[in-house]
Amino acid sequence: xxxxDAIAPFVDASYLNMDMLRFSTAGSVDDGKSTLIGRxxxxxxxxxxxxxxxxxxxxxxRGEEYVDLALLTDGLRAERExxxxxxxxxxxxxxxxxxxxxxxxxxxxQYTRNMVTGASTAELAIILVDARNGVLTQSKRHAxxxxxxxxxxxxxxxxxxxxxxxxxxxYEQIVKDFEDFAAKLDVDDIIYIPISALLGDNIVNKSEKxxxxxxxxxxxxxxxxxxGARRNLIDFRFPVQTVLRPNWEYRGFAGRVASGxxxxxxxxxxxxxxxxxxxxxxxxxxxxLEEAYAGDPVVITLEDxxxxxxxxxxxxxxxxxxxxxxxxxxxxxMHETPMEPNKxxxxxxxxxxxxxxVSNLTYRIDVDTLHREQATQLNVNEIGLVEVVSAKPLTxxxxxxxxxxxxxxxxxxxxxxxxxxxxxxxxxxxxxDSPGEKEAISRDVVWEPWNIPREERExxxxxPGSVIWFTxxxxxxxxxxxxxxxxxxxxxxxxxxxxxxxxxxxxxxGDLGFxxxxxxxxxxxxxxxxxxxxxxxxxxVCTFISPFKKEREMARNLIANGRFVEVFVDCDIEECKxxxxxxxxxxxxxxxxxxxxGISSPYEAPTNAELVIDTAAMSVEEAVERxxxxxEAGGLLPS
Amino acid sequence: xxxxxxxxxTHIQQLESEAIYVMREVAAQFERPVILFSGGKDSIVMVHLxxxxxxxxxxxFPLLHIxxxxxxxxxxxxxxxxxxEVGAKLEVRYVQDSIDKxxxxxxxxxxxxxxxxxxxxxxxxxxxxxIDCAMGGxxxxxxxxxxxxxxxxxxxxxxxxxxxxxxxxxxxxxxxRKNPGEHFRAFPISNWTEMDxxxxxxxxxxxxxxxxxxxxxxxxxxxxxxxAATDFLRPMEGEVLxxxxxxxxTVGDATCTGxxxxxxxxxxxxxxxxxxxxxxxxxxxxDDKRSEAAMExxxxxxxx
Ligand SMILES: Nc1nc2c(ncn2[C@@H]2O[C@H](COP(=O)(O)OP(=O)(O)O)[C@@H](O)[C@H]2O)c(=O)[nH]1
Numbered sequence: 014x015x016x017x018d019a020i021a022p023f024v025d026a027s028y029l030n031m032d033m034l035r036f037s038t039a040g041s042v043d044d045g046k047s048t049l050i051g052r053x054x055x056x057x058x059x060x061x062x063x064x065x066x067x068x069x070x071x072x073x074x075r076g077e078e079y080v081d082l083a084l085l086t087d088g089l090r091a092e093r094e095x096x097x098x099x100x101x102x103x104x105x106x107x108x109x110x111x112x113x114x115x116x117x118x119x120x121x122x123q124y125t126r127n128m129v130t131g132a133s134t135a136e137l138a139i140i141l142v143d144a145r146n147g148v149l150t151q152s153k154r155h156a157x158x159x160x161x162x163x164x165x166x167x168x169x170x171x172x173x174x175x176x177x178x179x180x181x182x183x184y185e186q187i188v189k190d191f192e193d194f195a196a197k198l199d200v201d202d203i204i205y206i207p208i209s210a211l212l213g214d215n216i217v218n219k220s221e222k223x224x225x226x227x228x229x230x231x232x233x234x235x236x237x238x239x240x241g242a243r244r245n246l247i248d249f250r251f252p253v254q255t256v257l258r259p260n261w262e263y264r265g266f267a268g269r270v271a272s273g274x275x276x277x278x279x280x281x282x283x284x285x286x287x288x289x290x291x292x293x294x295x296x297x298x299x300x301x302l303e304e305a306y307a308g309d310p311v312v313i314t315l316e317d318x319x320x321x322x323x324x325x326x327x328x329x330x331x332x333x334x335x336x337x338x339x340x341x342x343x344x345x346x347m348h349e350t351p352m353e354p355n356k357x358x359x360x361x362x363x364x365x366x367x368x369x370x371v372s373n374l375t376y377r378i379d380v381d382t383l384h385r386e387q388a389t390q391l392n393v394n395e396i397g398l399v400e401v402v403s404a405k406p407l408t409x410x411x412x413x414x415x416x417x418x419x420x421x422x423x424x425x426x427x428x429x430x431x432x433x434x435x436x437x438x439x440x441x442x443x444x445x446d447s448p449g450e451k452e453a454i455s456r457d458v459v460w461e462p463w464n465i466p467r468e469e470r471e472x473x474x475x476x477p478g479s480v481i482w483f484t485x486x487x488x489x490x491x492x493x494x495x496x497x498x499x500x501x502x503x504x505x506x507x508x509x510x511x512x513x514x515x516x517x518x519x520x521x522x523g524d525l526g527f528x529x530x531x532x533x534x535x536x537x538x539x540x541x542x543x544x545x546x547x548x549x550x551x552x553x554v555c556t557f558i559s560p561f562k563k564e565r566e567m568a569r570n571l572i573a574n575g576r577f578v579e580v581f582v583d584c585d586i587e588e589c590k591x592x593x594x595x596x597x598x599x600x601x602x603x604x605x606x607x608x609x610x611g612i613s614s615p616y617e618a619p620t621n622a623e624l625v626i627d628t629a630a631m632s633v634e635e636a637v638e639r640x641x642x643x644x645e646a647g648g649l650l651p652s
Numbered sequence: 653x654x655x656x657x658x659x660x661x662t663h664i665q666q667l668e669s670e671a672i673y674v675m676r677e678v679a680a681q682f683e684r685p686v687i688l689f690s691g692g693k694d695s696i697v698m699v700h701l702x703x704x705x706x707x708x709x710x711x712x713f714p715l716l717h718i719x720x721x722x723x724x725x726x727x728x729x730x731x732x733x734x735x736x737e738v739g740a741k742l743e744v745r746y747v748q749d750s751i752d753k754x755x756x757x758x759x760x761x762x763x764x765x766x767x768x769x770x771x772x773x774x775x776x777x778x779x780x781x782x783i784d785c786a787m788g789g790x791x792x793x794x795x796x797x798x799x800x801x802x803x804x805x806x807x808x809x810x811x812x813x814x815x816x817x818x819x820x821x822x823x824x825x826x827x828x829r830k831n832p833g834e835h836f837r838a839f840p841i842s843n844w845t846e847m848d849x850x851x852x853x854x855x856x857x858x859x860x861x862x863x864x865x866x867x868x869x870x871x872x873x874x875x876x877x878x879x880a881a882t883d884f885l886r887p888m889e890g891e892v893l894x895x896x897x898x899x900x901x902t903v904g905d906a907t908c909t910g911x912x913x914x915x916x917x918x919x920x921x922x923x924x925x926x927x928x929x930x931x932x933x934x935x936x937x938x939d940d941k942r943s944e945a946a947m948e949x950x951x952x953x954x955x956x
Contacts, residue, residue, distance in 0.1 A: 028847070028851050029662060029664055030662055030857055031662060031663050031853060032660070032661070032662060032663055033662075033666050033667075034665035066886045087897075100818065101793045101800065102799040102800045103799055103842075103843070104793075104799060105792070105793045105843070105845045107845075107847070111663075112663040112845075112848075114843055117799075126820060129822070130820045130821065130822050133822040134824075241660075244659075246659055254676040254677060254680050255676050255679055255680040257706060257708075257709045258709070259708055259709030259845070263708060265708075267676055267705075267706075268676070269669060269672075269673050269824075274659065296707070296708070297703070298668070298672065298704035298707060299704070306659035306661075307659065308661055308666065309661075309669060310667055310668075310669045310672040310673060310676075310704075310705070312707075312708075323680050347820050359829070361825050361827060362825075364677075364680070372684065416823065417823070418826070420819075420822070420823045420825070421825070422822060422825050422827065424827055424829060426829075428833065429806075429827070429830055430819055431819045431820050431821075431822075431827045434820070434822045460774075486841070533668045541768065604840040
């Protein structure tokens with residue numbers, strides 16, 4: 014090929030029509046990552062002559078048989094030797110089809126944080142495996158992080174095939190081992206390519222030594238893999254970066270369309286204030302646009318004078334993100350000073366910043382085994398499931414559906430350093446789906462995805478759904494408090510429903526008696542009903558004696574984390590007997606009622622209730638006030 | 653660059669969008685940012701992007717030029733024209749003033765350059781103007797060391813960069829928090845390659861200073877470089893002054909910016925030069941002036 018032919022694609026207009034693939038590379042030390050990157054740069058002729066000369070000289074000086082392409086990305090080697098912080102490096106090359114950005118992430122044991130950083134913008138990850146070593150713990154770690162970060166395409170590059178006689182058996186074994194592990198992960202597209210980075214087999218040209226391999230070469234795959242899978246083109250989200258006000262007539266909201274699309278005339282809502290308006294104009298850098306899509310930088314003008322500032326989000330009225338102060342997220346810790354619950358941090362999410370803290374570290378994930386472990390803190394390079402409480406409400410989506418509105422970082426306000434990277438799993442534990450790993454689904458739950466997600470119903474209701482579960486002896490005062498509470502909630506505009514023990518006994522559970530089995534069945538039914546109301550976005554107020562711990566636990570497990578509030582209405586049995594509003598104690602003591610809680614059937618008092626109310630010391634009013642305060646503090650009721 | 657009919661976006665559109673996003677983040681997160689303007693092609697592209705980022709408004713921050721006093725006349729003319737054209741405020745600070753105030757000491761000898769001195773003038777200017785973020789046209793593909801630079805790069809009280817202690821940068825979240833007295837450098841075109849820059853200039857029809865295109869001028873050879881004879885730089889004994897057809901690939905301090913033999917008189921031809929240097933396999937090309945020319949494009953003045 015003549016020089017002119019070779020450069021033609023880069024000088025004519027087709028250069029401007031290329032698309033772009035950002036990919037990350039990960040491998041353990043000496044798997045051949047530097048060699049592979051050097052090979053890609055070399056074979057795509059992305060190397061300047063002076064660079065090439067330099068490494069040829071260096072290789073010759075060392076008496077090496079082949080030009081050591083690893084020297085091209087030599088920076089890292091030097092760092093390794095000097096033991097200074099190894100960091101993500103970005104490299105560039107282009108073929109006539111595509112421009113590529115490589116996030117070169119050093120795969121050293123401790124460098125989970127580098128991999129997470131590189132993976133955060135990647136659409137494809139190459140995981141290197143040394144054919145001689147097979148699938149190591151570290152390969153699994155790389156795969157797990159790729160799936161956690163929701164990289165749409167994985168390439169397992171089985172390198173150094175020249176050192177295993179280009180053996181198909183070796184390849185097949187590695188594929189099998191990797192697949193066994195990958196089955197536990199949430200990745201859709203994995204391809205396995207046998208290569209020799211050193212000799213160039215299956216990198217750009219098909220290897221003659223591996224006729225048994227029918228798949229694409231690495232470069233062919235990189236050039237043809239579908240790009241844009243990370244882009245969500247459905248849900249319109251527009252985090253406002255800054256307000257442009259060049260003159261009195263023009264007030265525009267500048268930002269980048271995070272997802273979806275927008276056009277003049279769209280009915281929108283500004284979040285979190287929920288003011289509504291219509292899109293007047295969508296201005297691109299070169300003037301008005303008919304429509305703008307995910308990734309486009311635009312300035313949006315609205316028909317009405319609404320109050321919008323940086324950190325607000327514009328969405329469509331009938332497709333809103335979640336709004337709330339509490340999120341559940343996978344958190345990767347990036348700093349030597351460990352993450353501790355309740356320490357003050359700053360959260361940066363889309364264009365919003367707020368004070369925040371980690372209210373709960375649910376578990377830590379061993380990134381090598383995927384086991385969950387109890388933990389009180391996260392150390393550098395560790396990943397855990399946490400609950401983050403933000404001082405300002407966040408407008409967010411699940412990371413899985415929208416990496417733009419589902420990601421955040423935590424900053425240490427004392428040093429201003431970025432210390433954590435988070436991927437939102439949901440408003441709080443939505444137990445039933447999770448990115449990264451498949452989760453055991455509770456035995457109690459028959460899992461059917463809800464047709465309309467609870468988050469959307471909650472957004473419309475303007476408050477989170479929850480279940481307030483009152484437990485206590487008959488006559489303790491549960492029902493009076495619950496009834497009053499429901500009225501107060503209703504008066505405040507909340508969606509609410511009271512489920513009362515006596516009531517359900519007449520209908521839904523009219524066939525049940527009071528022996529232990531029937532009591533359990535009674536609670537099972539009402540717990541599921543409570544769940545339905547909860548999923549509908551209601552504050553379900555439940556008042557049941559529910560004497561057994563196990564049954565209350567069952568009810569709790571049906572409801573998302575943090576949304577089940579157990580209120581123990583504590584009242585001395587003698588006081589209950591004295592009150593005896595329905596004359597039941599009297600009948601029980603006379604033996605006219607069997608299995609009566611407190612008389613002839615036990616009551617297992619809760620030990621971990623969210624609230625304990627002593628009705629001997631508190632009026633109904635005071636008790637209701639306490640419950641409301643508790644809901645407000647926990648973000649379950651807008652104050 | 654936005655195509656109105658389909659959601660498909662080319663790499664240049666994506667890079668443009670990214671740069672605009674970063675510039676708007678800078679405008680939103682900092683109180684007194686500037687664009688460092690050197691007269692070179694990267695800073696010209698930066699100004700063009702800034703214009704787009706804040707349209708229909710004006711660029712909401714000034715351009716800052718650190719003038720070594722050794723600039724080509726064309727650079728100064730272009731600079732003043734551009735600032736006026738985009739309606740941005742232009743701040744110029746002179747290395748000569750730093751020398752006069754005794755802040756820096758002028759180098760002596762035939763190879764004396766003010767390149768190193770301008771760092772002091774720059775830091776003084778940032779302090780004087782209370783700049784909290786200085787945007788530059790640095791690109792990661794320029795050299796190995798820059799491959800790890802962040803979009804938002806934190807500088808301490810002394811304007812120093814600590815490569816060992818950079819903040820991780822994930823997704824599109826840029827952490828610009830700092831203590832009083834500290835500042836940031838921001839690099840909106842980090843992910844652009846030299847080819848992207850030239851192609852963009854060509855696609856967007858950005859007017860470029862005449863120095864970039866081939867022209868005839870008196871030059872002489874020193875240390876393997878073709879230097880232009882100017883008021884402040886004359887050939888020494890033994891150095892031959894000759895008229896040549898040349899162009900400049902970087903435009904900076906005239907005492908250390910070499911010209912190259914080149915007939916590239918328009919953007920298409922410059923792009924050819926750049927492509928040839930990148931793509932050509934080794935061998936038989938040592939006499940290819942075009943590739944030699946383009947290669948030097950990567951050597952840049954020492955702003956950063
Ligand atoms: N035989 C053979 N050696 C390889 C291959 N790829 C890399 N190597 C060698 O493996 C060693 C480590 O490679 P390097 O690229 O530095 O690994 P890194 O630590 O992952 O960047 C070097 O000596 C390479 O020459 C390959 O495909 N075949």
